[in-house]
Amino acid sequence: MVPTLFYAACAIAAMGLALILMPTGHKVRLGATVLGLAGVAWILVLVIGAIPTGMSEVGPLGLMVLCALVSVASAVRVITHHRPVFSAMYFVLVVISGAAIYVLLSAEFVAFSLVIVYAGAILITYLFVLMLAQQSPTDIGSADAVDYDRIAREPASAVIAGFVLIAVLGGSIFSVQDSATTARFDQERSVRNGWRDLASMPKLLLQQAQRTDPTVARVVPRADGRMIDVRSDSTAIISVERATQTAPMDMILSPSMLPDNTSRVGMALVTKFPVSLELAGVILLMAMLGAVVLARKQTDLADDERRTLAGLGTLADDPSVRSSR
């Protein structure tokens, strides 16, 4: 498939966005919004159509398209709204619809931490600073918004730069050859990854084995030294020992026993990336210190005031200072 149509869709969306950003009348703005939405919708349709889809995926795909439209539309509102507080509120909408997409991509843990950290913590900080540094009184109606919020700087060239980037990036989606084979390969590999993660969690592995058969005492390595053998039908075989007999026996685990998202993320966090985890802690600590240093009010005090704050007398009645002069 030639991505010419995709480039056209990008151009339409870019035109819409540029018109929204430019200072124009109400009607032009409305038309530009319709134009931009049409462009974005066309981009999404082309991207979906690039890879053939069976009927069984229409449900989650529809939900995802809905989330996509909500997040893109509110992202545009973030950068076009004249009142900063409203922009921040629209950003909350972007975060929430983004979290919905994460759930659809089965990244539940990250989805919830995204809502908690972004919508709960970071955005509140932004709102605090916005309220702190607000200039105009909070009247409704954008006519009295301050100049630097109303007039965009060079919208045309910025939009052109941005959408050339997206045309180049998005064009790569259409250059995928033989996507069906790739997907099949990925399916096998992804199941293998899941079982590999389970093999690194001995306690959970034992629990899963005991869910199948309560008499299992422990899971032992197989003859080739690995804990889990993955079979081609995405089930897996493990060796177990029962309390009553000593000889290890084979047991088949069904794919429903793969570890869930949260335990896999937690396991990867502490086994694969422990150094990054420590570094993240250091980064947070440094940011806290830096914020404290930055936010401290810097005042110029005279010598006497500084001495008073330090619990000393003024310069005039300090004999040691007078003698040293």
Added chain:
Amino acid sequence: MSGELASGFTIVAGSQISLALAISALLFVIGLVGFLCRRNMIIMFLCTELMFQGAALAMIAFARMRMDVSGQVFVIFILTVAAAEAALALGLVVLLYRRRETLSSDAWSELGES
């Protein structure tokens, strides 16, 4: 190409991945355009958060494609860095606001000593 293997373990459709990638590219580009266009310093930093969102979504999509959680772990680190960045950037913005009594980035177009 796709189908339900077991409860909670649906193999994702390729079109779902590419849709997520398209959304992430759009979010990144909108954030970029906003950063270049807006003149309010706080909104400019908000736009960098939008770009973070785009990058994080791409990582989640690729993590789903490979069923490998490394991408999700990196999104957690992105969250950390975004939180640190927000704290520092907003501290800086408050500092700059105290000096010039305006949030306009044009007030700092020549970064000389005030």
